[in-house]
Amino acid sequence: MGSAFLDANDEPEPGAQGRGRRRSRVAKNRPGSRAAALLQTAGALLFIPQAALIALSVGRIANGGGLDAVLWPAIFIVILGITKSCLEAAGGRLAFKAARAELSRRRAAAVAALARRSPVDPSRPASGEAASVIGEQAELIVPYIARFQPARFKATAVPLVMLVCIFPISWIAALILLIAMPLIPVFMALIGWRAQAASEKQLAATGGLNGFLLDRLRGLTTIRALGAVDQTATRLRADADDLKTRTMAVLRIAFLSSAVLELFAALGVALLAVYVGFSLLGEITFGAWSGGLDLTTGLFLLLLAPAFFEPLRDLSSVWHDRASGEAALAALDGIATGGLDIVKEADGQQAARFDIELDDAGFRYAADKPLAIDAFSCRIMQGEHVALLGASGSGKSTVLALIAGLAPVSEGTVRIGGLPLGEAGDWRRHIAWIGQKPHIFAGSLAGNITLGRAGTKADDALHAARLEQVAAAYGKRPLGEGGLGLSGGEALRLAIARAACNPDISIILADEPTAHLDAATAADITDSLIHLAKGKTLVVATHDPRLAARMQRVIAIGAENLQEAAE
Secondary structure, three states, rough: OOOOOOOOOOOOOOHHHHHHHHHHHHHOOOOHHHHHHHHHHHHHHOOHHHHHHHHHHHHHHHHHOOOOHHHHHHHHHEEEEEEHHHHHHHHHHHHHHHHHHHHHHHHHHHHHHHHHHHHOOOOOOOHHHHHHHHHHHHHHHHHHHHHHHHHHHHHHHHHHHHHHHHHHEEHHHHHHHHHHHHHHHHHHHHHHHHHHHHHHHHHHHHHHHHHHHHHHHHHHHHHHHHOOOHHHHHHHHHHHHHHHHHHHHHHHHHHHHHHHHHHHHHHHHHHHHHHHHHOOOOOOOOOOOHHHHHHHHHHHHHHHHHHHHHHHHHHHHHHHHHHHHHHHHHHHHHHHOOOOOOOOOEEEEEOOOOOOEEEEEOOOOOOOOOOEEEEEEEEOOOOEEEEOOOOOOOHHHHHHHHOOOOOOOEEEEEEEEOOEOOOOOOOOOEEEOOOOOOOOOOOOOHHHHHOOOOOOOOOOHHHEEEOOHHHHHHOOOOOOOOOOOOHHHHHHHHHHHHHHHHOOOOOEEEOOOOOOOHHHHHHHHHHHHHHHOOOOEEEEEOOOOHHOOOOHHHHHHHHOOOOOOOO
């Protein structure tokens, strides 16, 4: 059971305050994204001198100037245009790289957190839901970081700089744009709250549908046997229709935000065009510091008006990326935090012996739940064979999980060789776990036994688990995912062979190994376990008195240890 884990870098906070901290932390951790936003903003600001040169050239032509009057302005316009395109392209590329790096980091943190999560944690996400969040929904972070955040910075900086350039020419033109500008982010924020809620519901529906589909695919044989195919198809169709409805709701809100922006941007440009037009006609003589507008200054204002709203238009086009990206971040953070973690191995002292001690051990599945096991104490000497005997729900499997470090104790201590689990080093590789339903991977029988461990051979393990006939029957043919084609007894023998294949095993923990087996198969499994455990510590959780009778000692676990069903 040896393992190695990565540490997650982020601990998200719940609620709106947590979302704000998460956004600020995301921006702080990505200098590449900030540089990308600065490059794209600089590229957008280059249009100001371009517009000035274009207006100057048109004014000179209108005043009778020839080619000589507009040659150098035209050259500078081309140079500025090329520079603008290069800055925007470099900024976009840098933003995309920063987004992919952030996605990889957060995926690694989520996967590491899943690897740390205890298998007995009731809040552990279903594998289908976790795969959907990490593999599919996490991709929504990329447009959020690569497009929305640079667009937000550009929409903040560019209009303000343009107002500074417009105000010395015409205070009324600056006032028109200043009035139109705040209305856009206000209405977009109102729509954005609705969009984020819709995106979170849509992502939750996607994860739930994926989890439901994977669960039903795993149990397809059982569904067919029970005649529940039509019922399952009906449920799947209903969930798919619900997901379609939620997806369309997100798209409707995205289109609404774009429509709001276009409306106010068009109104702002139209009002400015009316003012400039009447000023050039001499009908309006106020609003400009010089008393009126000429063709050059009027054209300059008209050229800047659409560019003034362009960053806001870009922000609107990626506004739905914000809602989807923050919903994806929240989903990833939900996986990366909370729940029960397995006990980590320490770098400290190695256990010289493998005596097992539980001293007033208590355990609860969540902080708001009562103790599932309360003040349980026992001592199992190295090499002893012990049965934990009790009815279903009495906490036997939970005790095994605590010994294996699959969950930390809420109270008391668990020691191996006199050292608490959290302080002992490299103890997990000496433990073998044999569960009721061992997972079988798609692949060869030998590969399922060795599990890729270097220097291990499956031949002796096959003999110890009495799997020679199964190996001869399969030959080199691969096993199906989940052990398709193997009986329950053969799957358990394969788990025993895995333990036999590891020379470092000193403790064997078996959880209800004979449950749901006929008497003959149960006796064979018991013989194999006892043979495997010669010279090793064996702890068996069972409610089978025949299996318990084969052990050297029986520890009864009764109702006094059970406050809530733990199995």
